[in-house]
Each structure stands twice: as C-alpha cells, then as structure tokens.
Amino acid sequence: xxxxxxxxxxxxxxxxxxxxxxxxxxxxxxxxxxxxxxxxxxxxxxxxxxxxxxxxxxxxxxxxxxxxxxxxxxxxxxxxxxxxxxxxxxxxxxxxxxxxxxxxxxxxxxxxxxxxxxxxxxxxxxxxxxxxxxxxxxxxxxxxxxxxxxxxxxxxxxxxxxxxxxxxxxxxxxxxxxxxxxxxxxxxxxxxxxxxxxxxxxxxxxxxxxxxxxxxxxxxxxxxxxxxxxxxxxxxxxxxxxxxxxxxxxxxxxxxxxxxxxxxxxxxxxxxxxxxxxxxxxxxxxxxxxxxxxxxxxxxxxxxxxxxxxxxxxxxxxxxxxxxxxxxxxxxxxxxxxxxxxxxxxxxxxxxxxxxxxxxxxxxxxxxxxxxxxxxxxxxxxxxxxxxxxxxxxxxxxxxxxxxxxxxxxxxxxxxxxxxxxxxxxxxxxxxxxxxxxxxxxxxxxxxxxxxxxxxxxxxxxxxxxxxx
Amino acid sequence: xxxxxxxxxxxxxxxxxxxxxxxxxxxxxxxxxxxxxxxxxxxxxxxxxxxxxxxxxxxxxxxxxxxxxxxxxxxxxxxxxxxxxxxxxxxxxxxxxxxxxxxxxxxxxxxxxxxxxxxxxxxxxxxxxxxxxxxxxxxxxxxxxxxxxxxxxxxxxxxxxxxxxxxxxxxxxxxxxxxxxxxxxxxxxxxxxxxxxxxxxxxxxxxxxxxxxxxxxxxxxxxxxxxxxxxxxxxxxxxxxxxxxxxxxxxxxxxxxxxx
Numbered sequence: 001x002x003x004x005x006x007x008x009x010x011x012x013x014x015x016x017x018x019x020x021x022x023x024x025x026x027x028x029x030x031x032x033x034x035x036x037x038x039x040x041x042x043x044x045x046x047x048x049x050x051x052x053x054x055x056x057x058x059x060x061x062x063x064x065x066x067x068x069x070x071x072x073x074x075x076x077x078x079x080x081x082x083x084x085x086x087x088x089x090x091x092x093x094x095x096x097x098x099x100x101x102x103x104x105x106x107x108x109x110x111x112x113x114x115x116x117x118x119x120x121x122x123x124x125x126x127x128x129x130x131x132x133x134x135x136x137x138x139x140x141x142x143x144x145x146x147x148x149x150x151x152x153x154x155x156x157x158x159x160x161x162x163x164x165x166x167x168x169x170x171x172x173x174x175x176x177x178x179x180x181x182x183x184x185x186x187x188x189x190x191x192x193x194x195x196x197x198x199x200x201x202x203x204x205x206x207x208x209x210x211x212x213x214x215x216x217x218x219x220x221x222x223x224x225x226x227x228x229x230x231x232x233x234x235x236x237x238x239x240x241x242x243x244x245x246x247x248x249x250x251x252x253x254x255x256x257x258x259x260x261x262x263x264x265x266x267x268x269x270x271x272x273x274x275x276x277x278x279x280x281x282x283x284x285x286x287x288x289x290x291x292x293x294x295x296x297x298x299x300x301x302x303x304x305x306x307x308x309x310x311x312x313x314x315x316x317x318x319x320x321x322x323x324x325x326x327x328x329x330x331x332x333x334x335x336x337x338x339x340x341x342x343x344x345x346x347x348x349x350x351x352x353x354x355x356x357x358x359x360x361x362x363x364x365x366x367x368x369x370x371x372x373x374x375x376x377x378x379x380x381x382x383x384x385x386x387x388x389x390x391x392x393x394x395x396x397x398x399x400x401x402x403x404x405x406x407x408x409x410x411x412x413x414x415x416x417x418x419x420x421x422x423x424x425x426x427x428x429x430x431x432x433x434x435x436x437x438x439x440x441x442x443x444x445x446x447x448x449x450x451x452x453x454x455x456x457x458x459x460x461x462x463x464x465x466x467x468x469x
Numbered sequence: 470x471x472x473x474x475x476x477x478x479x480x481x482x483x484x485x486x487x488x489x490x491x492x493x494x495x496x497x498x499x500x501x502x503x504x505x506x507x508x509x510x511x512x513x514x515x516x517x518x519x520x521x522x523x524x525x526x527x528x529x530x531x532x533x534x535x536x537x538x539x540x541x542x543x544x545x546x547x548x549x550x551x552x553x554x555x556x557x558x559x560x561x562x563x564x565x566x567x568x569x570x571x572x573x574x575x576x577x578x579x580x581x582x583x584x585x586x587x588x589x590x591x592x593x594x595x596x597x598x599x600x601x602x603x604x605x606x607x608x609x610x611x612x613x614x615x616x617x618x619x620x621x622x623x624x625x626x627x628x629x630x631x632x633x634x635x636x637x638x639x640x641x642x643x644x645x646x647x648x649x650x651x652x653x654x655x656x657x658x659x660x661x662x663x664x665x666x667x668x669x670x671x672x673x674x675x676x677x678x679x680x681x682x683x684x685x686x687x688x689x690x691x692x693x694x695x696x697x698x699x700x701x702x703x704x705x706x707x708x709x710x711x712x713x714x715x716x717x718x719x720x721x722x723x724x725x726x727x728x729x
Binding site: 192361399438445 | 549550552553554555556557558560561694697698699700701702703704705
C-alpha cells in the first residue's frame with residue numbers, strides 16, 4: 001500500500017494555467033482536502049466547491065486509489081485540473097406536483113421568466129397563457145394571435161414576453177396583467193422560428209430583440225417604438241435559429257446549411273460560417289444561460305434601478321465568459337455538430353460526430369463546461385464545452401429526443417422526448433437520475449426554472465405539468 | 470327544302486317580321502303561366518317526370534343566385550387555424566404518425582385475466598381434426614397410424630428441439646413454421662413485419678394452442694418494441710396481441726391485425 005508515499009502534483013485551472021508551483025501531496029488526499037487546498041491557494045473569500053480531473057477523468061476517491069487503478073507513474077508530475085462548480089446545488093425533481101389544463105390545443109413552448117417568478121406558455125390554440133407558480137393555476141390568457149403561437153421569449157430583465165406565431169406576427173405581453181403592449185407587429189411573411197433578446201448587459205431595460213422566420217430574414221425590432229428597425233437578409237432558405245450574443249453580434253442559422261454572423265449597429269454581415277452539409281437546426285452559445293437570466297442569479301431577485309441591473313448582468317457575464325472568446329455550437333440535419341469561435345475564426349474549431357440521426361437541439365451548460373445534444377436517434381450526447389470532445393451518451397429514451405434543459409448549477413440535464421417521458425441525467429455519474437413519466441403524448445417543450453426549484457413541461461396532450469423535488 | 474329552311478331563307482332575304490320581337494316577348498311571358506298550369510294539372514307518370522326535372526332545374530337556379538349574391542353578403546372572417554399544432558422545429562418535417570400511448574392497460578389486464586377478448590373476428594369456421602392433421606403411417610409394414618402431421622401454419626419458438634422421432638406424435642414440418650407476421654395497426658392503417666413471441670389462443674381448442682398452430686382467428690403475441698410505445702407509468706411496451714386474419718397455409722404468410 002503506497003498510502004504513505006507522496007506524489008508530485010500540479011494544480012491547474014480549466015484553461016490549463018497552473019495555480020502555482022508543483023507540490024508534493026500525500027497519496028491519501030481526496031477531493032475534500034484538495035478543495036481546501038485550492039481555496040487557500042486562490043485566496044478565495046467564499047469557499048467554492050471544485051471538481052478535480054486527472055486526464056479528463058474525475059477524481060472521486062483518494063489520489064492513491066486512482067494511481068493504483070490507472071497505473072500512473074509517480075515519477076512524473078501529475079496534472080490535476082480544478083473546475084469550479086456552482087456553490088448552490090439543485091435537487092433533481094422527482095414528482096409531478098401539478099397537471100394544469102387550460103390550453104385547448106398542443107402546448108408548443110414553455111418558458112420561465114429570468115427571475116423564476118413567472119411561467120408562460122404558447123400553444124396551438126393561438127393563446128399565450130401565464131401560470132401562477134405559487135398556486136399552480138392559470139393566471140392570464142392572452143388572446144391576440146390568429147394562428148399557432150410557435151415561440152415565446154422572455155426579456156432578460158423579466159419585464160416583457162414576446163411571442164411569434166405561424167402567420168409571422170409578433171406580440172409583446174406584460175406578465176403582470178396579461179395585456180398586450182399594442183397590436184401584433186407584422187413584417188415577416190412566413191412563420192417565426194426563433195426569437196432572441198438583446199442581452200441586458202448591453203442594454204437595460206431590454207428594448208431590442210431579433211426574430212427569425214421561414215421567409216429567410218432576421219428582423220431586429222424595438223419593443224418601445226414597436227417597429228422593425230433592421231432587416232437582415234441574406235439567407236436563401238428558412239432561418240431556423242437566431243441568437244444574440246453577449247459581444248453584440250447576431251448569429252443566425254438556416255436551412256441553406258450556413259450560419260451568418262451580423263453586427264447590430266448597421267445590420268451588416270460580418271462572417272459566414274460554412275461547413276454543414278444539410279439544414280442547420282439549432283445554435284447554442286457558451287454564455288447563453290447567463291444572457292437568458294440577465295442580472296438575476298440564485299441570490300438576488302430585486303434591483304432598485306436599471307443601472308444596477310446592467311452592472312449585475314455585466315459582472316455575471318464576465319464571470320461566465322472568463323478570458324476566452326464566446327463559443328458557438330451548431331447542430332444540423334447532417335447528424336453532426338460544429339464548434340465555432342465565430343468572433344475569431346470562420347473555420348470550425350471542432351466537428352462533433354456520433355449521432356445517428358439529425359440533431360434537434362444543442363445547449364451549453366450554464367457554466368460553459370459541457371455541451372449537450374438531443375437527437376432523433378433517441379440519445380442525448382455530452383461533449384466537452386471547450387474542445388468539443390465526446391464525453392458520454394445517455395440512452396434511455398425510446399423515441400426521438402426533442403428538447404433539453406440544464407439545471408442552473410450544471411449538474412443535472414433534463415430531456416423531453418416524443419415517447420412522452422422526461423428524463424433527468426446526472427453529470428457526475430453520467431447515468432440516468434430520474435425518469436419522469438406522466439405525459440399522455442409527445443413532450444414538445446421543457447424548461448428548468450433558473451432558481452432550480454421547478455421544471456415545467458408541455459406537449460401534445462395539451463396539459464402543462466409542473467414537477468418538483 | 471324543309472319548312473324551317475324556308476323561314477330562315479325568308480329572314481335572310483327580308484329580315485324579321487315587324488311584330489316578331491313583340492310577339493316573341495309576349496309568348497315567352499305566357500310560357501311561365503303555361504308551365505305552372507301544366508305542373509299543377511299533370512297527373513301520373515307524366516307529372517312525376519316533370520316534377521323531377523323541375524326540381525333539378527330549381528336547385529341549379531338557387532345555386533347560381535347564391536353565387537351571384539356572395540359579393541353583397543357580409544361574412545365573418547374565417548380562422549384558418551389548422552389542427553395538429555406542432556412546434557417550429559417539426560414544421561418543415563412530415564413525420565409519420567405513430568401509435569399513441571396505451572391508455573387502457575388496466576382494462577386490458579382485466580380482460581386478459583377473464584380470458585375474454587373483443588376481437589375483430591369473433592366467429593371463425595371450426596376446423597375438423599382430419600383437416601388439421603394428416604395421418605402418417607409408420608412401422609415396418611406401415612400399419613401403425615398413431616403419428617399425425619400438422620397441415621396448418623405453426624409457431625414453435627426459438628428454443629424448440631424436436632422430441633426423438635420414435636416418440637414424436639405430432640409432426641410440425643419446418644416448411645410450415647413461421648416466425649414473423651405482417652401486423653396491421655387498425656387506426657394508423659400501417660402494416661409492419663413483426664416477430665411473433667407466442668400463440669396465445671387458438672379458437673379451435675386448447676390442444677392447438679399448445680401445439681402453436683396458427684389458423685384464421687388465432688390470437689398471437691407480437692413484438693412491438695419498434696413502435697416505441699410507452700405506458701403512462703413510463704414502462705416500454707414490447708409485446709401486444711394480434712389476431713390472424715388470413716389462412717396462412719394457403720397464402721404462405723401470416724397477416725394479423727393488432728388488438729389495441
């Protein structure tokens with residue numbers, strides 16, 4: 001037993017920069033001791049929990065045991081990568097606390113507000129409904145659309161909800177009283193596929209948002225002036241997804257197999273990212289979760305002024321981004337995904353293959369470490385968020401997986417599928433954590449609230465289910 | 470020259486009679502009254518035939534009137550909201566509709582216990598034993614007649630091994646053994662080639678059920694894991710019952726309809 005011996009270790013951060021000089025550590029240290037050590041080295045005021053990885057494998061037990069298992073030589077310096085983890089821990093949801101009826105047609109999209117106080121859903125019965133989370137009953141029914149409400153999106157400051165429908169009309173709603181802010185805005189000629197707000201660290205209160213449509217344009221609207229301020233044309237086929245990045249660029253993916261990068265002051269095309277062989281279905285940014293939740297995190301929900309909100313949003317954004325440029329991942333019908341660093345290079349950083357059917361939804365974890373992809377081949381795959389390397393596959397669904405959602409601490413992943421079940425996967429064990437059956441028909445949309453307490457899901461059976469721990 | 474041609478010739482040479490148009494107008498005006506009088510007075514088959522013709526004329530007239538007045542009629546704007554709402558990522562894809570989730574598992578379990586089934590073919594033609602089996606003579610002088618060969622389609626299962634030929638009473642020829650069935654889903658109207666798991670009940674008797682004989686009306690169990698069905702409790706369904714709808718020994722294949 002080599003428990004008395006020591007080993008030379010070098011502690012490094014996720015980007016590879018070492019924390020100091022190599023140290024001699026006894027072999028019976030485990031993750032808890034390493035935690036204390038790293039916190040002291042970093043002189044952290046708040047003790048962050050860390051996860052430790054040696055050669056991309058997580059260190060769960062004592063160092064000595066790991067060395068024995070993997071036959072690592074003690075002669076060389078052992079590099080241990082320390083990943084900071086979220087301080088708060090989200091508990092996995094296990095039961096359906098409420099099944100709320102109300103919609104008379106399939107529920108097409110559900111979304112929690114960034115502060116986690118409101119829940120909205122859009123449906124095929126042309127209404128947008130707000131739901132009360134405390135009593136788990138319907139709150140407001142917003143009529144105004146004349147065709148299916150396909151997508152909804154909350155502004156990052158949580159004050160407005162925008163919804164797009166199958167005719168191409170866009171409406172704004174106020175969550176407090178359920179009233180529309182004026183009549184629907186027209187401009188697009190075909191249905192809206194995606195909506196994205198300008199991040200709150202660039203502008204508070206949130207005014208501008210972008211919409212993508214089947215007719216091939218991306219339009220930028222101003223919610224206060226209630227009109228379209230810019231129209232970005234260039235795609236030849238339907239635009240499937242649009243994302244407004246924290247650096248002030250707009251990324252749009254389309255069925256013409258390209259992704260275009262636009263700048264937002266004049267609406268000019270900066271770059272075109274080519275590489276896919278078939279429709280690009282979905283985009284995800286490494287800072288997407290932070291942009292979506294804006295200034296709100298698990299501690300603060302109230303702000304006194306919009307400047308304070310902007311400051312808070314900016315600090316959160318910088319913490320999530322660290323020093324590296326924003327990364328973009330795109331999933332396509334050609335069964336592969338590409339990892340790009342669009343502000344630097346127009347060539348992809350990595351190509352992620354492995355799926356056997358089209359990739360429907362990709363999502364970066366809130367801390368940017370992992371990329372999860374949901375595909376019609378009934379599996380969810382996990383990839384490394386910085387390099388794009390394949391990490392694990394989650395199998396369990398018996399039908400195409402439609403949408404995924406991360407918990408706010410990046411430890412749990414939720415997936416909803418055509419087989420009417422939702423499944424929660426654990427990142428530490430890389431296995432199924434919870435199985436949530438209960439829906440009577442396909443699950444079209446899932447969302448985990450930013451405070452981590454509730455999960456909402458809606459689908460073809462026209463009910464909205466709320467799940468709690 | 471025929472009479473009509475004389476009149477035409479006269480018209481070409483001298484034009485119409487001076488009072489022609491007035492007389493025509495008045496005659497046409499009288500037509501209406503004449504027609505009405507005829508309709509009221511005509512009896513018997515003549516009346517019926519006229520009534521039928523007149524009804525057809527009136528229907529066409531009403532339609533054209535409605536068509537012409539559409540411009541002036543005020544109508545509510547129709548909502549062209551279609552059924553079957555799908556989210557944006559499914560809009561450009563046409564997916565084949567799949568079987569819906571089982572909603573009556575409990576009822577099925579109860580029925581299974583009772584042994585009663587609501588099947589598409591409740592009554593089948595009873596099959597006599599001499600039609601089902603053929604006598605095989607054995608022995609040195611071919612006088613022993615205790616062996617029987619099954620003449621209908623059978624299912625034996627993957628782990629089947631024959632009994633030693635000396636003791637085998639029922640012979641199931643391998644040419645009549647089937648492993649797959651063409652199963653039709655009654656609502657989706659799609660037919661799939663599914664593996665047979667077992668023979669549940671043959672209406673001709675329990676002996677045939679135990680032998681695995683499949684005739685028309687037999688209830689068999691098929692492997693439906695391809696369909697991706699899930700029960701409300703979250704369990705995956707992999708076996709369902711189906712009833713055979715053809716005579717497999719005549720066709721060479723087993724056609725069945727799924728019992729949902």
